[in-house]
Amino acid sequence: MIERGKLAAYLAALLTASWLTAPSWLAAGLGAVLVLCGLEAGRLLRRALLATAAFSGTVSLAYAAYAWWQFHTLPLDWLLTANLRVLLMALLTFLFIARVNLFQALAFSRRLSFLLVLAVSQSLGLRRTLAEFRLGLQSRSPRPAGIKARYRAAAHAAAWLLDRALANAHESAQAMQSRGMFK
Amino acid sequence: MHIPDGFIAPQMYLPLYGLAAGLWAYGAKRVARDLDEATLPWLASLTAASFALSFIALPLPGGTSAHVTGVGLLAASFGIWNAFMAASMVFAIQALLFGDGGVTTLPLNALAMGFAGALAARGLFLAVRPFHAGLALFLAGWIGLFLPALLIALALGAQPLIAHDAAGAPLYFPFGWSVTLPALLIPHALLGLGEGALTVLGGRLIERLRLRYGND
Numbered sequence: 001m002i003e004r005g006k007l008a009a010y011l012a013a014l015l016t017a018s019w020l021t022a023p024s025w026l027a028a029g030l031g032a033v034l035v036l037c038g039l040e041a042g043r044l045l046r047r048a049l050l051a052t053a054a055f056s057g058t059v060s061l062a063y064a065a066y067a068w069w070q071f072h073t074l075p076l077d078w079l080l081t082a083n084l085r086v087l088l089m090a091l092l093t094f095l096f097i098a099r100v101n102l103f104q105a106l107a108f109s110r111r112l113s114f115l116l117v118l119a120v121s122q123s124l125g126l127r128r129t130l131a132e133f134r135l136g137l138q139s140r141s142p143r144p145a146g147i148k149a150r151y152r153a154a155a156h157a158a159a160w161l162l163d164r165a166l167a168n169a170h171e172s173a174q175a176m177q178s179r180g181m182f183k
Numbered sequence: 184m185h186i187p188d189g190f191i192a193p194q195m196y197l198p199l200y201g202l203a204a205g206l207w208a209y210g211a212k213r214v215a216r217d218l219d220e221a222t223l224p225w226l227a228s229l230t231a232a233s234f235a236l237s238f239i240a241l242p243l244p245g246g247t248s249a250h251v252t253g254v255g256l257l258a259a260s261f262g263i264w265n266a267f268m269a270a271s272m273v274f275a276i277q278a279l280l281f282g283d284g285g286v287t288t289l290p291l292n293a294l295a296m297g298f299a300g301a302l303a304a305r306g307l308f309l310a311v312r313p314f315h316a317g318l319a320l321f322l323a324g325w326i327g328l329f330l331p332a333l334l335i336a337l338a339l340g341a342q343p344l345i346a347h348d349a350a351g352a353p354l355y356f357p358f359g360w361s362v363t364l365p366a367l368l369i370p371h372a373l374l375g376l377g378e379g380a381l382t383v384l385g386g387r388l389i390e391r392l393r394l395r396y397g398n399d
Contacts, residue, residue: 011286018193018287021354051282052187059190063357078357086189093188093282102279111223118227119234119272120280126235151377154239155384158256161239162389165232172224 007105010096017088023077026084033091040098048090056086114176122168126161133157185277186292186339188285190356192346195338199290206298207271213264229265230272233257237273239381255327255382258301259308259320260389266305270297295334300327317383324382325375332371336363 020026034041060079067075106112137145137153145153214226236253257266271293277283284292304327311319340360343353358366 014188014286015193018189018196021348047282055185055187055190059357066358075352075357078352078354081354082189082357086187089188089285089287090282093278093286097280097282115223115227115230115272116276118224119230120276122228122231123234123276126231127238130235130238151380151384154251155381155388157239158236158251158253158381158385159388161232161235162256162260162385165228168231169225169228172228176224 003101003105004108006096006100007102010092010100013092014089017085017092020085020088021081023080023084026081026088030084030088030091033088033095037091037095037098044091044094044098047094048087051094052086052090056083118172122165126164129164130157130161133160185284186288186335188287190342191285191288191291191338192342192355193287194345195341196287196290199294203271203290203293203298206267206294210264210268210271214268226265226268226272229257229261229269230276233266233269234273234276251378251381252296252300252328252331254296254300254331255304255308255320255324255378256385256389258304258327259323259382259386263298263301263305266301267293267297270301291335291338295331295338299334300331303327303330317387320383320386321379323386324379327382328375328378329368329371332367333364336360336367339363339367 017026017029020029034045037044060083064074064079067073103113103116106116133153133156137150141149233253236251236256239251239253254266254270257269271289274284274289274292274297278286278289304323307326308319308323311322337360339356340358340363342356343359346354348354356363
């Protein structure tokens with residue numbers, strides 16, 4: 001129940017932040033979220049910056065260059081507003097990830113919870129195996145693998161993933177059936 | 184493409200959520216109707232595979248790489264609704280568990296990549312397969328990447344029109360279509376060639392696996 005409340009609060013805060021267009025309100029919101037982060041503020045702020053830097057940085061630099069080239073001025077209002085909003089929303093998300101157990105927050109729906117648990121647990125396993133495939137290709141290639149070999153390896157990995165997904169689905173269904181899930 | 188929260192105006196993402204919610208509800212029914220009681224584990228496994236597909240690097244000339252979306256491969260192999268539901272779950276997991284992408288950009292990604300991309304890929308695959316199976320897979324992979332890029336370019340480029348201040352200055356994404364269309368379409372037209380090649384190889388391997396299991 002508490003986790004569900006936190007999920008609702010997070011979504012409401014995100015919706016509110018997305019409507020804000022005044023830098024002062026956005027800065028105040030960012031300050032408030034940093035206070036909520038407590039001792040984790042630095043770590044979460046760093047994660048939020050890293051997660052958004054590539055897209056926000058590219059768009060901001062391109063827009064600043066465009067405005068300078070066209071009007072010989074910098075769009076400081078937009079740069080401040082957009083970057084504060086993006087940072088505030090990303091920080092909210094990382095605070096949510098750090099503080100809320102999504103599996104418990106979605107516990108109101110039994111099916112959704114099962115779907116999430118199964119999908120996430122299998123995703124992490126498949127991701128680990130893919131990393132092993134990559135390392136396997138590197139270890140088999142005395143020189144860096146050519147583009148053809150890398151394509152073949154990528155295609156095999158993709159086919160293996162889907163093949164594994166079919167097998168996982170079958171095994172999970174049997175396991176759930178044997179435990180009376182579908183009655 | 185992972186657009187963070189804050190670049191898409193609520194005037195766009197809220198209606199898109201409404202549209203996506205309708206399609207998610209219908210998609211859930213379709214997946215349940217087409218499959219049996221194993222729907223839930225099947226959807227979970229396909230979601231996991233779709234999530235992991237995004238970690239496969241697509242080799243590009245010059246030693247660089249881009250990441251696979253796998254929408255064309257999923258749609259060609261497992262149908263539109265399976266691909267759409269799995270891709271949507273992946274975007275939700277990436278946003279809410281890993282902070283990758285955004286919650287407000289989720290419906291745009293789900294509709295552009297998961298739905299429109301899958302629909303076009305499956306349609307093109309079925310239309311061309313009777314003539315040339317390899318070409319059908321290639322086109323499914325290419326369109327599964329290119330069409331979503333076009334839709335996302337249109338959505339991003341519409342931001343200055345739908346959300347601006349009294350002086351006309353943009354409040355969210357700042358560039359119009361004259362910038363977003365070439366910026367997204369030119370690289371994705373080329374990246375689509377790689378995705379198409381991977382879809383051909385991956386699709387053929389899946390067919391072989393199906394034949395093998397079918398013969399067992």
